[in-house]
Amino acid sequence: MDKTPQSADVELDQLISLFYQDAKDLGAFQQVEANQLSTVGRTLLAHDQHMTVTVEKRHQCSVDVVVMETRTDENYYSRKILLTRQSDGCVVQFGIVRINKTYLTKEVQDEIEKLETPLGRILINHDVLRTVKLLSLLEIKCGEELANMLGLETGSLCYGRTALIYCNGSPAIELLEIVSECPPTPSP
Numbered sequence: 001m002d003k004t005p006q007s008a009d010v011e012l013d014q015l016i017s018l019f020y021q022d023a024k025d026l027g028a029f030q031q032v033e034a035n036q037l038s039t040v041g042r043t044l045l046a047h048d049q050h051m052t053v054t055v056e057k058r059h060q061c062s063v064d065v066v067v068m069e070t071r072t073d074e075n076y077y078s079r080k081i082l083l084t085r086q087s088d089g090c091v092v093q094f095g096i097v098r099i100n101k102t103y104l105t106k107e108v109q110d111e112i113e114k115l116e117t118p119l120g121r122i123l124i125n126h127d128v129l130r131t132v133k134l135l136s137l138l139e140i141k142c143g144e145e146l147a148n149m150l151g152l153e154t155g156s157l158c159y160g161r162t163a164l165i166y167c168n169g170s171p172a173i174e175l176l177e178i179v180s181e182c183p184p185t186p187s188p
Helices: 008-017 039-045 051-059 106-113 119-125 144-150
Strands: 027-032 063-072 076-085 091-100 130-142 157-167 170-179
Touching (some): 008 157, 039 051, 039 157, 051 063, 051 119, 106 119
Antiparallel strands (some): 076 091, 091 170, 130 157, 157 170
């Protein structure tokens, strides 16, 4: 029987534990309401859309994926990633993704595992019927690693979310997405 997240807290802990022994190694997480986010955080996170599209719209350029670490087992493929602007390499998002492979075609799985293209772009390009469900909004006090990845001071506040992507009606992809509030790409 497949696990469908019942609680954003449980999902958050499970996602973080894929790559961290203690969530505090990444940061201190607190669930918040949309009105408690910064304006930029609310724009980037408080919606039911793909983050790839959202950050590309904000930064007015395409993003690349940097896969930092992966884990795989019989049914799941997980990865820890950064999204960076193609224009200047600035990190715009950190994420942890857990994919139930039984809900994706072999072709989509293979492209994901090539580590070359952001997940949202792959799903869009393969016309996978998908629905993004926002589960929780988060305020995060950055641990040292997260602060370094986002170009912040340790202890700085940033914002994130947990979400679930349904692919062809099935709960296929669990997400932790933490955004950088770096300014949009300057116009030429």
